[in-house]
Amino acid sequence: MKFIINDIELKKLDISAKMVMEKYLLELGEDQVVDISDYTFAANFIWLGNVSGFYATIEDCFCLFAMSGSELSMLLPPLGKLKNLKKAINKCFEIMNSNNSSPHYSRIDYVAQCILEKFAKMLDKNASIFDVFADFIFEKKLVDYIYKADDLISLHGNAYHTKRTEINKFKNTYPNFKIVTLEPEKHAQEIITLSNTWVQNRLKYTPKEQMDDFMEGMYQEKAAIKRMLEYHQKLELMGIVLYIDERLQGYTVGEKINEGVASVLLEKTNFEVLGCAQFIFREFSKILSSQYSCEFINVGDDMGFENLKKVKMSYHPYRLNTKYSIYQKI
Template sequence: MANLTVKKQVLKPFTLKAKKIMEKYLAKVEVDISDYTFAANYIWLANSSGFYAVINKCFCLFVMTGGELTMLLPPLGKKKNTTKAIIKCFGIMNANNSSPYYARIDYVQSSMLEEFIKDTDEGESIFEMLEHYLVEKKLVDYVYNVESLIKLNGNNYHTKRTEINKFVKSYPEHMIETLDTTKHKEGILNLFNKWVSDRVKYMPKEEAEVFLEGIHQERHAIKQMLKHYEQLGLIGLVIYIDDEIKGFTVGEQINADTATVIIEKTDFEILGCAQYIFREFSKNLQEHFGINYINVGDDMGFENLRKVKMSYRPYRLVPKYTIYQK
């Protein structure tokens, strides 16, 4: 993969070699948003589309889509350096893009946003900054208390307990194993193929066509996850029923007491499997990694996914913003 040079700024390909560099700068910021990890971005980025540079002492991650540059994250670094870095990054995107309207910075957490819109070193006021930039609240990350996910106490979790109990009763011979890519790769890919087939089966034709267009990226992400599992420092479980993998979940630790779920899939025909593996993953994270909170990411704007994530009664919702140019 070749470097990309824009406005005399060299942007390097976002490969595994960037892991140590990105994590060095991640250590300078306090975050519990699921998007702020190397693994999550590396897994989901398509081949050859990610680029990075260190700008004004900040790690800056860009993505190229249809020839236009955007940023997947705000510049990562000490707060005193981020505002200048943001302005420089918009300059780079503008120099590359066919229109300034394409330039944007996604997944900006509120603390970084506050730093950006307050008075700058150049004396520019908040009103002058917002004259040039538009800040829009987008999605929220759903963060849960691990203890609540394990115990599932109270009426709010009655349905979850019932589904898990039915699963355990229906499949007493099920087995949970720590994910091993050598042993489990084929079974995970087979389950994913079945999951896609089952989803399409019950969709209207027009919805299925849109769904299949996006499934290529998810298949790529799972293959990336399996190929670089150990290097990325991931944590995962699989569930077996009758010698077949019927569910898997993969996540990572994002700070001292918070972990995130990156990818999870279960067989639709196995009722209660999704609820059961989520609880077991929560137990595993608490017991072996001392995790107190789990961030399951956002709902991508899908109403059904929002309902599922809200049904687990989030401990908190973490807003994420996008910065545009006016």
């Protein structure tokens, strides 16, 4: 599936686009290392189940678009050599504006602050991003939460006292646990069942005013889980599952963003098994550190949910990486 706008061919984002996107991610990494979880093929591919993803090569950059209804936006800034960034951004807005019913729908999401700053400094060491991109409006949307792997493993000090206590209670209460490598052909149905149970339990505690947003998020996550299971090997994902008395009670899935940083893409545990979430997160952190040599672990953003923000802040992130949405001034 493909279509053409302004003589630019937009191709459907399928698994065959993995090598193309990763080529341009490597080129970007030569200019600026990006630790944000959205900057991988897998992170975008598995979450594009409910919208149509398209890509094009524009100004020698990989440009990832999403079609929602009939309106076109971008899920990332143009990827590739930074010298091509601004020209590619301008052309991408031309494409979006030509397609969309209003230029107000045209935007670029998940733009890493570090990319904009590096591009500005390449032009002038004293320049700010607001000087270089004067024709655009920047909206600070979300931050990625990034931790030192060693902190998540050791849980030293008073700041992590509660986490240590929860893990110890879990191990004492459920001595018959085991951690095994996630294998979709073995664990798919149990993972889907646990995920459905998690949603049912979470609904009981979701405020009415947040219900629509919650259900939309869960619909997207359900599709992402199915894609993760279907393409797990091709996407080079890594994951573990947690059994208690031979019953699957938790799972987590991640990937490497770059050589020193891993991300956690999905995680679910039985809502009623206290300490389960803290335990599996720590165990996965150990694996990411020891087997994959990751010094830092990125758990993504909080999607704007206050309860999720509290949980992620409770682990005391080493840094918060800012992401912007960019709009063109009209």
